[in-house]
Amino acid sequence: MRATLLVVLVAIAAVAIGLSVRRSSDGEPASLSWVATAHQYGPVGYRDPAAAISPDARWVAYSEGRFLRVRPIGGGPVVELPAGEAQIRHLAWHPDSRRILAGGELYDIVARTRQPVWPNGGELSAREATDILRQAVWSPDGRSLAAILDGRDGTALWIVPAGGGLAEVTKLATRASFPAWTPGGKVACLALVDGRSRVTIPCGQAPVRPNPDLDAYGPMAFAPDGATVYVGMANAGGTLDLYAAPTNGGRARRLTAFSRDSYAPTVAADGTVLFKTQSYRTAVATAPADGGPARSLAAFQSETPSWDSSGKWLGITYGTWRRVVDDAKYPDIAQDVGIISADAAEPAAAPSRIVHDSNSEDQSLCWSPNGKWIAFHSHKDQSDDIWLRAADGDGPARRISNLGRGAETGWPRWSPDGSWLLFDGASRKTKRSVLYVIAVDEDTGDVPGEPTEIDIPGLDAEISHGEWLPDSKSIVAVVKEGAGRHAIVVVPRTGIDVRIVRQFASEHDAPGLGVSPNGREVAFIAPAADGFFQVFRTPIDGGEPRQVTTDPSNKTQPAWSPDGRRLAFTVWSYEAQLWSLPSR
Numbered sequence: 001m002r003a004t005l006l007v008v009l010v011a012i013a014a015v016a017i018g019l020s021v022r023r024s025s026d027g028e029p030a031s032l033s034w035v036a037t038a039h040q041y042g043p044v045g046y047r048d049p050a051a052a053i054s055p056d057a058r059w060v061a062y063s064e065g066r067f068l069r070v071r072p073i074g075g076g077p078v079v080e081l082p083a084g085e086a087q088i089r090h091l092a093w094h095p096d097s098r099r100i101l102a103g104g105e106l107y108d109i110v111a112r113t114r115q116p117v118w119p120n121g122g123e124l125s126a127r128e129a130t131d132i133l134r135q136a137v138w139s140p141d142g143r144s145l146a147a148i149l150d151g152r153d154g155t156a157l158w159i160v161p162a163g164g165g166l167a168e169v170t171k172l173a174t175r176a177s178f179p180a181w182t183p184g185g186k187v188a189c190l191a192l193v194d195g196r197s198r199v200t201i202p203c204g205q206a207p208v209r210p211n212p213d214l215d216a217y218g219p220m221a222f223a224p225d226g227a228t229v230y231v232g233m234a235n236a237g238g239t240l241d242l243y244a245a246p247t248n249g250g251r252a253r254r255l256t257a258f259s260r261d262s263y264a265p266t267v268a269a270d271g272t273v274l275f276k277t278q279s280y281r282t283a284v285a286t287a288p289a290d291g292g293p294a295r296s297l298a299a300f301q302s303e304t305p306s307w308d309s310s311g312k313w314l315g316i317t318y319g320t321w322r323r324v325v326d327d328a329k330y331p332d333i334a335q336d337v338g339i340i341s342a343d344a345a346e347p348a349a350a351p352s353r354i355v356h357d358s359n360s361e362d363q364s365l366c367w368s369p370n371g372k373w374i375a376f377h378s379h380k381d382q383s384d385d386i387w388l389r390a391a392d393g394d395g396p397a398r399r400i401s402n403l404g405r406g407a408e409t410g411w412p413r414w415s416p417d418g419s420w421l422l423f424d425g426a427s428r429k430t431k432r433s434v435l436y437v438i439a440v441d442e443d444t445g446d447v448p449g450e451p452t453e454i455d456i457p458g459l460d461a462e463i464s465h466g467e468w469l470p471d472s473k474s475i476v477a478v479v480k481e482g483a484g485r486h487a488i489v490v491v492p493r494t495g496i497d498v499r500i501v502r503q504f505a506s507e508h509d510a511p512g513l514g515v516s517p518n519g520r521e522v523a524f525i526a527p528a529a530d531g532f533f534q535v536f537r538t539p540i541d542g543g544e545p546r547q548v549t550t551d552p553s554n555k556t557q558p559a560w561s562p563d564g565r566r567l568a569f570t571v572w573s574y575e576a577q578l579w580s581l582p583s584r
Helices: 005-016 126-133 324-328
Strands: 033-039 051-053 059-064 067-072 091-093 099-102 105-108 113-116 144-151 154-161 168-171 176-181 187-193 196-200 216-222 228-234 240-246 262-267 273-288 302-307 313-321 334-341 353-356 362-367 373-378 385-390 420-426 433-439 462-468 474-482 485-492 499-505 521-527 533-539 554-560 566-581
Touching: 033 059, 033 067, 051 091, 051 262, 051 273, 051 566, 059 091, 059 099, 059 566, 067 099, 126 144, 126 154, 144 176, 154 176, 154 187, 176 216, 187 216, 196 216, 228 262, 302 362, 302 554, 302 566, 313 362, 353 362, 353 373, 353 385, 420 462, 499 521, 521 554, 533 566
Parallel strands: 216 262, 240 262, 273 302, 334 362, 433 462, 533 554
Antiparallel strands: 033 566, 051 059, 059 067, 091 099, 099 105, 105 113, 144 154, 154 168, 176 187, 187 196, 216 228, 228 240, 262 273, 273 566, 302 313, 313 334, 334 353, 362 373, 373 385, 420 433, 462 474, 474 485, 485 499, 521 533, 554 566
């Protein structure tokens, strides 16, 4: 009997959310309270929701994409605040428990406003102000902001007056991150000491050496008396447990034992601790292209499906995502690429074949039309590029693009005539996400030249993914026109005469898209009336879209089968569970 999609996702969820209750020193169970759940809007292109407890312990603030949610800590309606223009990846409460620095802007939960922190920039350049506000934390008296900036001269701690005046800059001798103020007014941070990540007080200087002596991962926060630092520390399984460590050294207390990471603590004035755990689940599935029930093809974390030319196999990305290696060794991320059957009677428990499993992020493979080569995205060898290897596994992988670190190349796609690879990546000119093509000989694997950026005059948008039309001369792309605004466009490989197929609203920033084998329709992801992101299909030449999937789960990354009968996609759920611990 075939396992249903729901059963598979529940099984993955049970593994992802496992919990052991903290016990106090006398063995009695300690109080652990769920506070809220923050939902993200997609598995790709997102970071964990930011969250913090207010200093007066009355409020919890958390982000969902570009939205800031604030609600009473004990439950109640969310305070309505204006949406931001981009994802909110960091937030910090002002000591007055009224204002919040989030997404580089200042929110007021009483006036319900969003406005610039420094309207005139003060003594700072625009870039300095942006870099500081992206990660800044308030001092206990609210008069200063602290941030750690990386520049050409190395890493430095910046302390800036709250009004944006002249900064105090201290150069650090080692790599550092996640600044946090102590109650006494010092700035602590995580820093590399003898090659290991440590809490240091002051920042970059004296390391805290707890027992057990484990690597620390931020963010972190201090108890009101300054005697204890709360921080995530790595366990033997490669995830993080939340610890309370004496700042003068000594025995640290493990507070949590979830099956996923427990981290990012914040502390209120009464000693209440708020932290988060991550619930990240993905599974590749298929559904009839004309609509019908979805069927899971994998019972393990998997995403970014792509078909081989026979329609019998799907290339996938798989992995646990947030292992310790993800933060410690970025751009390495615990994801690999493999292959599963598209026709198995039961969901696969593991890849049928592993294509590439380096320590780096390996993502989203695609086959050449003749089946001889596989291209994929990878961070291998500290890159962020497109790599090529023989489909039969013979010989090493070769990097065929060289856009540079931070280029954020996307998912490669081979043209139907076998002559070109298409992918998105950061423009060398504008740093915005654009499309690139690179010539490849599908018989020999030779790459005669460098990637060429497709210049599209008149298109003022970020391009998140592109797919070929059957003629190998035109491309369908999904673009982000602005906050919550997307469009599907058709553009020649030469980059002229862009044509809009459809515009739509969505908070999902990297949804991918698929093209039917005959080139007449596009499959895309959009919010449906039920509130879930579902698969739709729409004619390229115009017309109304049809909804393909209807089950109550979020979808992304649609891919059309070569015979046109099925659509593969990723089913996902991405949440952060927020928990509180009382003071001790």
